[in-house]
Structure formats: structure tokens, C-alpha cells
Amino acid sequence: MDRADFNAAISQIYAAFNLDAPAAQTVNAWYDVAGHIPSGEAASWCVRKFIAEKSRLYRGDNVSRDLAELYEEYKRQREAERYRQQAVHAACPEYDPRIPGFVLVETRVENLSYRWLYRCRCNHDPRFARVPLYPSSAEDA
Numbered sequence: 001m002d003r004a005d006f007n008a009a010i011s012q013i014y015a016a017f018n019l020d021a022p023a024a025q026t027v028n029a030w031y032d033v034a035g036h037i038p039s040g041e042a043a044s045w046c047v048r049k050f051i052a053e054k055s056r057l058y059r060g061d062n063v064s065r066d067l068a069e070l071y072e073e074y075k076r077q078r079e080a081e082r083y084r085q086q087a088v089h090a091a092c093p094e095y096d097p098r099i100p101g102f103v104l105v106e107t108r109v110e111n112l113s114y115r116w117l118y119r120c121r122c123n124h125d126p127r128f129a130r131v132p133l134y135p136s137s138a139e140d141a
């Protein structure tokens, strides 16, 4: 996170616990400990989890240490999820290493070509449609 994102994250946490944001010197010191958390998904996951898990925040709490620990947990969860996805899809009869879990279908209508992404046999994510090229069966659902 850059300093602006980090300050925003700290302000968000302190607002959630109905406390005024800590002094700039405190935030400086915390930035050394937790500033390496990437902005975006990782940072917002850590902030969300921090707020969800704590019932109270006290003035002297070392927020940066908790955030750094949460980021380690975030990385472990991401890694486990990545491994789980790969292990399932590598055994899939429709496995495509470029897009594990999906099947790319290209169609042409006159001069235009369209590319559609469907979920493969082992991907049960309901947000994606099942590929229509294969006969449907209970196994495909």
C-alpha cells in the first residue's frame, strides 16, 4: 500500500470502532510493519477481517502487527485455494492449462468471431453456464 491507501485503511478501522485516528507518528511506525500489504483485494480483506474479528479496539493496540498477521493468513488461504483449484482441474477431461475450470468456445457469425467462456465439467460455480457442446447428464450438472 502507498501511504495514502494505508492512511485510509487505518482511518477506516478507527472509524469502525468509533475512535479518532491515531497520531501521524504512530501511523508512520505502523507503516513500516504493515505497509507491505498490497493495495486492493489483500488490503481490504485484512481490514474487513480485522474489524469483523475484534469486538473492541483500545488506544494502545498495535494495529500494524495484527494487520501483518492477517496478511499472512490471507496468503495462506489464497495458496490453499489455488492448490485446490489446480488439483481438481488437472484431472478434468476438459482441462485446459490456459484457463483451468473453463472451456473456451469460438463461434463465427458472418465475419465476426465470438468467444464464449463456459465452465467445464468439474467447475460447479453457478455464476457460469455449462458448456453446451457436450450432451448433458447428471455428471455434468
Ligand SMILES: [Zn+2]
Pocket (backbone or CB within 6 Å): 088, 089, 092, 093, 094, 095, 100, 101, 102, 120, 121, 122, 123
Ligand atoms: Zn474441469
